[in-house]
Amino acid sequence: MEILKVENLRKEYGEGNSKVIALDGVNLEIERGEFVAIVGPSGSGKSTLLHIIGGVDSPDDGKVYIDGNDISKYSSKELAYFRRRKVGLIYQFYNLIPNLTVRHNIELPLKLDKGKTNQDEFSDIVKKLGIESKLNSFPSELSGGQQQRVAIARSLIYSPSLVLADEPTGNLDRENSREIIEILKYFNRTLKQTIIVITHDESIALEAERVITIVDGKIVGDENNE
Numbered sequence: 517m518e519i520l521k522v523e524n525l526r527k528e529y530g531e532g533n534s535k536v537i538a539l540d541g542v543n544l545e546i547e548r549g550e551f552v553a554i555v556g557p558s559g560s561g562k563s564t565l566l567h568i569i570g571g572v573d574s575p576d577d578g579k580v581y582i583d584g585n586d587i588s589k590y591s592s593k594e595l596a597y598f599r600r601r602k603v604g605l606i607y608q609f610y611n612l613i614p615n616l617t618v619r620h621n622i623e624l625p626l627k628l629d630k631g632k633t634n635q636d637e638f639s640d641i642v643k644k645l646g647i648e649s650k651l652n653s654f655p656s657e658l659s660g661g662q663q664q665r666v667a668i669a670r671s672l673i674y675s676p677s678l679v680l681a682d683e684p685t686g687n688l689d690r691e692n693s694r695e696i697i698e699i700l701k702y703f704n705r706t707l708k709q710t711i712i713v714i715t716h717d718e719s720i721a722l723e724a725e726r727v728i729t730i731v732d733g734k735i736v737g738d739e740n741n742e
């Protein structure tokens with residue numbers, strides 16, 4: 517079964533003259549283990565789509581099924597649980613908690629569930645991301661690339677089956693961007709995680725197996741890269 521199925525998703529913002537149709541009937545299926553890029557002009561609805569898939573925003577109409585479950589049926593408690601465990605969200609501006617150390621930022625999703633850190637998994641992730649020496653630092657003491665690695669570690673701590681990244685390299689230079697994408701590809705290969713990345717960077721889109729193009733809230737292209 518596909519890991520993600522989106523049916524006729526619609527989302528509007530505002531009213532009257534200021535009404536914006538952010539999503540205008542989006543249908544989409546993504547199989548487990550795919551690495552998908554979403555591209556399209558600014559304001560075309562990419563972030564809106566990702567936020568709805570990740571359960572941080574809700575649609576006006578339509579359905580999102582993750583692993584066959586309709587996430588609109590979740591209670592707020594189930595949704596919070598879903599957001600922490602099933603999906604990993606990565607943003608352009610990292611969204612780290614400034615007064616927590618790197619270690620505590622990464623462990624935050626576990627702590628919110630009163631869970632214990634699996635030290636082996638934790639070590640594997642931070643080693644792969646190259647941030648072992650920064651665990652006791654605070655986010656402000658890190659470079660942008662390092663902060664993004666911490667945000668990725670946090671999103672991976674529950675080994676989510678679906679990783680959603682909204683312009684994860686939007687703030688990084690070319691070298692760091694390439695490394696972040698290599699890391700995402702590594703986890704895609706080794707952990708069979710499904711990864712959806714919004715990007716404006718054509719070279720990143722070319723790294724994906726599949727590229728979906730959104731214009732004016734509609735999918736206008738869906739192609740497999742060679």
Ligand SMILES: Nc1ncnc2c1ncn2[C@@H]1O[C@H](COP(=O)(O)OP(=O)(O)OP(=O)(O)O)[C@@H](O)[C@H]1O
Nearest residue numbers: 529530536537538557558559560561562563564565
């Ligand atoms: N909270 C909101 N309130 C009002 N309008 C919104 C809100 N969020 C998004 N929009 C509008 O919905 C449309 C789609 O926005 P969205 O953020 O999904 O675009 P995007 O494709 O991610 O653009 P970008 O590439 O610039 O990030 C835009 O016209 C935007 O102005």
Ligand SMILES: [Mg+2]
Nearest residue numbers: 562563564682
């Ligand atoms: Mg956006």
